[in-house]
Amino acid sequence: MIDIQLIRDNPELVKQKAAQKKSVVDIDMLLELDANRLQLLQEVEDIRRRRNENAEAIKQAGTPDQVLIDKGKQIKIELAEREGYLVSTEKQWLDILKQVPNMPLDNVPVGATENENVVVKEWGAKPVFDFQPKNHWELGYAKGWIDKERAAKVSGSRFAYLKGGLVELQFALIQFAFQTLANEETLKSIIIDNNLTISSKPFIPVLPPALVRTDAYEPTGRLNAEETTYKLSDDDLWLNASAEHSLCNMYMNEILNENDLPIRYVGYSTSFRREAGTYGKDMEGIIRMHQFNKVEMEVFSTPETGAEEHRFMVAIQEYLMQRLNLPYRVINKCTADIGGPNASGVDIDAWLAGENRYLETHTADYMTDYQARRLKTKLRRSDGELSLVHTNDATAFSQRPLVAIIENYQTADGQVRIPDVLKPYMGNKETI
């Protein structure tokens, strides 16, 4: 959620930034409701003061004073009426306020569609084969790694049984991510190589809850009941669409010490997405599934270091891809393509040698204080002052890099070589 004071002070700027995100939020209506709300709030507070004073007078009188008691009854009726208006106005006010998107940072490219995302870097040599390379599902089916037909019997479309070497590879990727992010020396060198000045504090591994309550999910700004998030019918619980969705809210209603920041987590969760509205898209292979595996980074920081944490997380993503020797490109997402809570967003696309195209494998999101405001996650400065923390999240590895490895590391006889850095996690095998 954005700061209402910011909207009051800079309505035109907020409108402009919302328009850049293709958001159709009515700022003028919001400000009108805001004025009404303040008016009603002052009235209600005044009535409450009179109620309190009247009750105090009755107490002081000692003996029951029917005149004052009747006055109190009148005040109560008056209060209920005004409070009713306040509650309904506040609800409308909050409904709109929650819809106001975060303002894109000035360095985010302005664009109307994802076509205006900016490729800022390409890394690695795309593999050249002396045979016709296969795509990942051709290889996966041939190897018996992917069984979607039986999964469809059991669970429906967009589910798969992943089997054999592919599963070993998935766990190796997860292990590699956890080991890398927990290694302070590695983080230090990434910081130095990227001219960053932030802490080299390691990421703490987490296995977070995969089910999240509405009152914790909703304030993250990531609950999308229509298109993304599965709801349990008998409980007030949603299936995690990303580990980040139960990491970013763990300090909800808490005040962190400035000295303890940054707090960095790397969490693994099976992730679930409804993928409503994506019918027919990415139906082949395991690119867009209802259930997938993902390792996610989450960082709570001071406002001063939030932007650098964002760059740091992209740098970590690049480091991980480089260690795997997977060709990739880095994309500055334009205003239309970053999410509502985002101030900035960066994607990494891996090259798929078998399909001759790029595939989004990583995202890095910087929310400034937008998430923290509704989650009420604050920090106490050393001088005692309070402010909102800044949050960042970013993919470490999802399931999609498996696709890139399969396609880029394939051999003429249909094997897949194992990237060197993953061999220690796979019994030092050469191929799967």
Next chain:
RNA sequence: GGAGGGGUCGCCUAGUGGCCUAUGGCGCACGCUUGGAAAGCGUGUUGGGAGCAAUCCCUCGAGGGUUCGAAUCCCUCUCCCUCCGCCA
């Protein structure tokens, strides 16, 4: 799932309708004291909101209700603890 007990200002705690604009201790901050410290003494120490300000409003797990008045009484929900049942 069943039975019971709890959730109070960073931590512990008092508090069964108005002496609660919440007690005491610990911790923390500042001051006095001291050659310096400790001890002792004193003051302060939950968040949020309205207002130029004085000041006011809200906040005792959450939300409703009763009452002139609720931490306190009633209802619903939630979390923690103990026991029983079931179970990886």
